Structures are given as C-alpha cells and as structure tokens.
Amino acid sequence: xxxxxxxxxxxxxxxxxxxxxxxxxxxxxxxxxxxxxxxxxxxxxxxxxxxxxxxxxxxxxxxxxxxxxxxxxxxxxxxxxxxxxxxxxxxxxxxxxxxxxxxxxxxxxxxxxxxxxxxxxxxxxxxxxxxxxxxxxxxxxxxxxxxxxxxxxxxxxxxxxxxxxxxxxxxxxxxxxxxxxxxxxxxxxxxxxxxxxxxxxxxxxxxxxxxxxxxxxxxxxxxxxxxxxxxxxxxxxxxxxxxxxxxxxxxxxxxxxxxxxxxxxxxxxxxxxxxxxxxxxxxxxxxxxxxxxxxxxxxxxxxxxxxxxxxxxxxxxxxxxxxxxxxxxxxxxxxxxxxxxxxxxx
Amino acid sequence: xxxxxxxxxxxxxxxxxxxxxxxxxxxxxxxxxxxxxxxxxxxxxxxxxxxxxxxxxxxxxxxxxxxxxxxxxxxxxxxxxxxxxxxxxxxxxxxxxxxxxxxxxxxxxxxxxxxxxxxxxxxxxxxxxxxxxxxxxxxxxxxxxxxxxxxxxxxxxxxxxxxxxxxxxxxxxxx
Numbered sequence: 473x474x475x476x477x478x479x480x481x482x483x484x485x486x487x488x489x490x491x492x493x494x495x496x497x498x499x500x501x502x503x504x505x506x507x508x509x510x511x512x513x514x515x516x517x518x519x520x521x522x523x524x525x526x527x528x529x530x531x532x533x534x535x536x537x538x539x540x541x542x543x544x545x546x547x548x549x550x551x552x553x554x555x556x557x558x559x560x561x562x563x564x565x566x567x568x569x570x571x572x573x574x575x576x577x578x579x580x581x582x583x584x585x586x587x588x589x590x591x592x593x594x595x596x597x598x599x600x601x602x603x604x605x606x607x608x609x610x611x612x613x614x615x616x617x618x619x620x621x622x623x624x625x626x627x628x629x630x631x632x633x634x635x636x637x638x639x640x641x642x643x644x645x646x647x648x649x650x651x652x653x654x655x656x657x658x659x660x661x662x663x664x665x666x667x668x669x670x671x672x673x674x675x676x677x678x679x680x681x682x683x684x685x686x687x688x689x690x691x692x693x694x695x696x697x698x699x700x701x702x703x704x705x706x707x708x709x710x711x712x713x714x715x716x717x718x719x720x721x722x723x724x725x726x727x728x729x730x731x732x733x734x735x736x737x738x739x740x741x742x743x744x745x746x747x748x749x750x751x752x753x754x755x756x757x758x759x760x761x762x763x764x765x766x767x768x769x770x771x772x773x774x775x776x777x778x779x780x781x782x783x784x785x786x787x788x789x790x791x792x793x794x795x796x797x798x799x800x801x802x803x804x805x806x807x808x809x810x811x812x813x814x815x816x817x818x
Numbered sequence: 819x820x821x822x823x824x825x826x827x828x829x830x831x832x833x834x835x836x837x838x839x840x841x842x843x844x845x846x847x848x849x850x851x852x853x854x855x856x857x858x859x860x861x862x863x864x865x866x867x868x869x870x871x872x873x874x875x876x877x878x879x880x881x882x883x884x885x886x887x888x889x890x891x892x893x894x895x896x897x898x899x900x901x902x903x904x905x906x907x908x909x910x911x912x913x914x915x916x917x918x919x920x921x922x923x924x925x926x927x928x929x930x931x932x933x934x935x936x937x938x939x940x941x942x943x944x945x946x947x948x949x950x951x952x953x954x955x956x957x958x959x960x961x962x963x964x965x966x967x968x969x970x971x972x973x974x975x976x977x978x979x980x981x982x983x984x985x986x987x988x989x990x991x992x993x
Contacts, residue, residue: 477984484981491974500974507978514988528989 473518484511485605492609497556498546501613502539505577508609509535515601516594527593531602534576534586541573560620567620570613571629577610580663581632584656588640591652596697599648600688603655604681611662611677618670626663631753633660638760645699647691650764651684654723657761664754665738668745671817676734683723683731683804689797690716695788699768703777704786715801717773722805724762730807737814824864829922830857836914840907843898844890848883855879867957 488508495501509532516528548566550556561567572583579587591599614621637657644650662676694712696702706713722729727736735758742751771777819826834854838847855878859871897903901911964971 473988477988480984481981481988484977487977500971503971503974503978507974507981510978510985511981514985517989520993 473514478515481511481514485515485601489605489609493612496558498549498558499556501558502543502546505535505539505542505609508606509539512601512606516590516598518595518598523593524595527590530586530593531590534583538573538576538583541569541576545570545573558616561617562620564622567617568622568625570617571621571625574610574614575629575663578607578614578659578663579652579656580629580659581636581656582629584633584636584640587656588644588649588652591648591655592646594648596648596688596692599651600685600692603651603688604684607655607659607677607681611673614663614666615670615673618666618673621667623667626667627750630660630662630664631750631757633657633663634754634757635660635760638757638763641764642760644764647697647699647702647768650768651687654761654765655684657758661735661738661754661758664750665741669741672734672737672741675737675814675817679730679734679804679807682800683719686719686797686800686804687716687723689794689800690719693792693794693797694786695792699771700777700779701786702768703771704779704783705772706776707784708786708788709791713773717769718805719801720765720769724765725758726762728808729805730803733808733811737811824861825925827857827860827864829918830854831861832918833915836911836918837901840901840910840914841899842901842903842907843894845887845894845898846900848887848890851883852879855883866955869961870957 485508488504488506488511491504491507492501495504513528513532516531517524545561545566546556548569549561549563552563552566561570576583591602594602634657637653637655637660640656641650641653644653658676658680662673662680665672665676690712691697691702694702694705694709696705702716705716718729722731725731725735735755739751739755742754831854834850834857837850838854841847855874859874862874863871899907902908
C-alpha cells in the first residue's frame with residue numbers, strides 16, 4: 473500500500489478510538505466506532521488473497537451489526553431520558569441492547585464466532601491491532617455505563633466467554649486462532665469484574681494488552697503462524713524460545729509472573745462481594761487456557777518437537793528488528809511485585 | 819387521512835425497506851430506495867423540517883442514489899432478480915409484509931402498544947403541534963448550530979467521508 477495512504481488510514485483508526493474514548497455525546501461515540509471500523513478494513517486486507525477479503529467481510533458485517541444495535545440503544549436512551557450525555561443508561565431495555573452491542577464488538581460469547589475466523593485470515597500484524605487496539609474503544613464505553621449494566625446478562629456472557637475461550641482453544645494448532653481464543657477468555661475475565669470494580673477491568677486490559685503485544689511480537693520475530701513452525705525457533709534464536717515460555721506462562725496466569733496479578737485481584741474483588749462459586753468456576757476454567765499455553769511451551773521450549781530433518785534449520789527472510797521487545801517482555805513477566813502500587817488507583 | 823399521514827408514510831417506509839432488504843437485484847433495490855427516500859422526506863416535512871426533507875431529495879436521491887444507479891447499471895447481469903423470480907426473495911418479502919401488516923393491525927386495534935416504547939394507539943401518530951418553538955423554526959436553527967457550535971462534528975464527519983473514499987479506493991484497487 474502507498475505509505476502515505478497507509479499512514480493516513482492508520483491514524484484514522486487511532487482517531488476513531490480517541491473520539492470514542494473522549495466524547496460526551498452519544499452520537500459522536502457512534503461516529504467514532506464507524507470511523508474505526510471503516511479505517512481498519514484496508515489494514516485487515518493488506519495482502520490481497522481471498523482469505524483476507526473473507527476475514528475483512530466477516531469483521532465488517534459483525535461490527536456494523538453491533539454499531540446498529542448501539543445506535544438503537546442510543547435512540548431508546550434518548551427517548552426515555554431526553555438527553556445525549558454519556559452517563560449510565562437509565563432505561564433497562566436500552567442498557568441490555570447496548571451491552572449486547574458492545575459484547576458483539578468485543579467478541580464475548582455468544583457473539584464470539586467471528587474472532588478466530590477473522591484473526592486467522594489476516595496477517596500477524598493486523599491480528600495484533602485487531603486483538604489489542606480494537607478492544608480499547610468498546611471497553612471504555614462499558615466502563616462508562618458500568619453502573620447500569622444488567623448483572624445477570626453480563627456475568628452470563630463473561631462466564632460463557634471464559635468457558636468458550638478455554639474449550640475452543642484446546643484443539644488449535646494455528647497460533648492466530650490460539651491468540652483469538654485467548655482474547656475471548658480474557659475479555660470474559662475483564663467483563664466479569666466490570667460491575668464490581670471497573671478499575672480492575674482497566675488493570676486487566678492493560679496487562680492483557682502488554683502480554684498479547686509481547687506474544688505477537690515474538691511470533692512476528694520468528695515468522696511463525698503454526699505450532700510446528702514455532703517449535704523450530706530453538707534452532708535459530710534460543711533466547712526467543714525461552715521468552716516464549718515465560719510469556720505464555722504469564723498469559724496463563726501463573727504466579728510469580730505478572731499475568732497472575734489481574735486474576736488474583738479479580739478473584740479477590742469477587743469474593744469480597746460474596747460470590748464464591750463464580751470465581752471458583754472462573755479459576756477452574758482458566759485451567760483450560762493454561763493447558764493449551766503449556767502445550768505450546770512443551771512443543772516449543774521444553775522438547776524438540778518431531779519434524780523431518782530438512783525442516784530443522786529454520787529459514788526466514790532477514791531477522792525482523794522489533795523495537796521495544798525487551799521492555800515488553802520484562803513488563804509482561806515481572807510486574808507482580810508491583811501489585812501494592814494498585815492502591816494508588818483509588 | 820391527513821391526521822394520520824405520518825402513520826401511513828411510516829408504513830410505506832417500512833414496506834419499502836422490506837422490499838430492498840429481501841435482496842432483489844441492486845437495480846430494484848435502488849428503485850425502492852427512491853420510494854423510501856421520498857416517503858422519508860414526507861415524514862420529515864410533517865414535523866416541520868422542510869429544509870432537511872428537500873436535502874434528502876437533492877443529496878441522497880439526486881446525488882448518491884444516481885451514482886449508485888449508474889454503477890449498478892454498469893455491473894448488472896443479464897437477468898436481474900426481481901421479487902417474484904426467486905422463491906427465497908419472494909418468501910422473505912412476503913414474510914416482512916406479513917409482519918408489517920400484523921403490526922399495523924395491532925396498532926389500529928388496541929388502545930396501547932407497548933413493544934419497546936409505549937404509545938397509545940393511533941393518537942400518538944397524529945401531529946397536533948410540533949412543540950413550542952417560538953418564532954423560529956427548530957430545524958433551521960439546528961442546521962445553523964451545526965456550522966457554529968458543532969464545528970467539531972463537521973470536521974469529524976468530513977474526515978470520515980474523506981477516509982471512506984480512501985478506504986474504498988484502497989479496497990477495490992487490488993494488487
């Protein structure tokens with residue numbers, strides 16, 4: 473793509489999300505979502521093959537439906553409250569419709585079907601933007617309407633997302649689909665605590681974005697999109713292999729890595745609000761997630777995965793230089809001792 | 819009939835939307851879009867917005883739909899689909915019509931309809947007065963406010979349209 477046009481379109485994606493996060497008028501928020509959607513389509517379609525076109529079409533259709541539902545919820549809210557300001561949505565019908573629309577944008581169950589298919593059809597960098605930056609805008613709106621969200625619907629969607637994200641990722645060998653199911657599960661964790669303590673949602677979002685960014689950068693560095701291809705990195709850059717191990721275990725939520733911090737805080741917050749069964753179920757279902765991360769680490773870092781002899785030397789084009797990879801890796805694995813700093817957030 | 823003109827226009831509006839969302843060929847979709855645009859203009863005019871209604875005719879029908887019609891005429895196939903040519907299209911169209919007819923009968927018969935909004939039978943559809951707006955018309959004031967207080971909206975929508983064109987060119991360019 474022409475670099476000038478690519479920069480313009482990328483800046484428009486940023487501008488769309490910024491407009492969503494900073495507007496006080498519901499209509500401007502909707503315009504921001506549409507600008508975001510429109511501008512990310514050519515980024516998803518960077519390579520012109522039928523797979524990317526199909527993935528972009530699926531993304532466009534689901535997100536446009538979600539925007540239409542959002543507009544309907546905005547208008548119902550306007551009808552019943554007479555104003556366009558962003559506050560909690562007082563009318564329960566509008567609140568339910570808006571929650572469903574934002575769940576469709578995030579990829580929560582039962583609207584999760586597009587996430588693996590779209591992520592698989594696009595390149596690794598586009599998938600990175602899709603799974604990290606695109607989650608910021610809907611989550612910011614959920615944060616702003618969080619006092620009025622129907623608890624039953626949101627918690628059902630959250631728990632089902634954790635289940636689907638864990639279960640669905642079990643049979644995958646393609647790395648992009650694994651990251652997609654991991655995204656579904658993490659979104660479930662984030663929305664589970666939204667009604668109780670939205671600050672923890674933001675904390676989880678921050679740590680999730682860091683870890684997903686790190687994972688995608690490691691995949692881009694080793695140019696691998698399948699488990700088999702990832703298992704050959706020990707030959708080329710053994711250090712990257714070790715870092716894949718650490719980051720994957722951090723994503724699985726194991727202490728003493730930083731991925732444990734959001735899960736710990738969320739479970740603590742849920743138990744403070746006298747729900748015991750729910751965090752227990754959530755923690756048990758996070759084990760499914762951990763299983764397929766550990767299978768990746770097993771095949772990549774801990775064993776020499778079986779392959780034919782002519783595949784043992786991994787060939788690729790020149791090594792990509794990824795800026796900020798070391799700080800990202802450090803941040804996504806060593807942040808746990810900083811947990812007491814969270815007290816400044818109140 | 820004039821007291822219930824908004825209701826009649828709204829019904830025709832919904833029927834034409836059913837007409838193109840049952841997916842005949844785009845040429846016929848454009849045909850019912852013209853009808854729905856004209857009817858929408860009538861609805862807006864009944865609420866006192868004559869400027870905006872004529873904007874619909876000028877810009878929407880006379881600008882965008884004309885360009886759409888020309889491009890679909892260039893890309894059309896030899897036997898375009900009508901509503902009665904394909905069983906699926908006809909089925910969806912009839913289903914939509916049926917749902918609309920049932921809704922209209924429900925509104926006409928019962929005192930109060932409470933689907934998402936409550937409105938009391940036919941009374942709410944008739945326009946008695948458009949609110950106390952004083953000596954000036956609200957919609958012209960709204961358009962004026964768009965270009966004064968709403969400059970940010972103009973910038974954002976202008977940029978969205980510009981980026982829309984860039985995106986479309988980029989997507990259809992191919993390799």
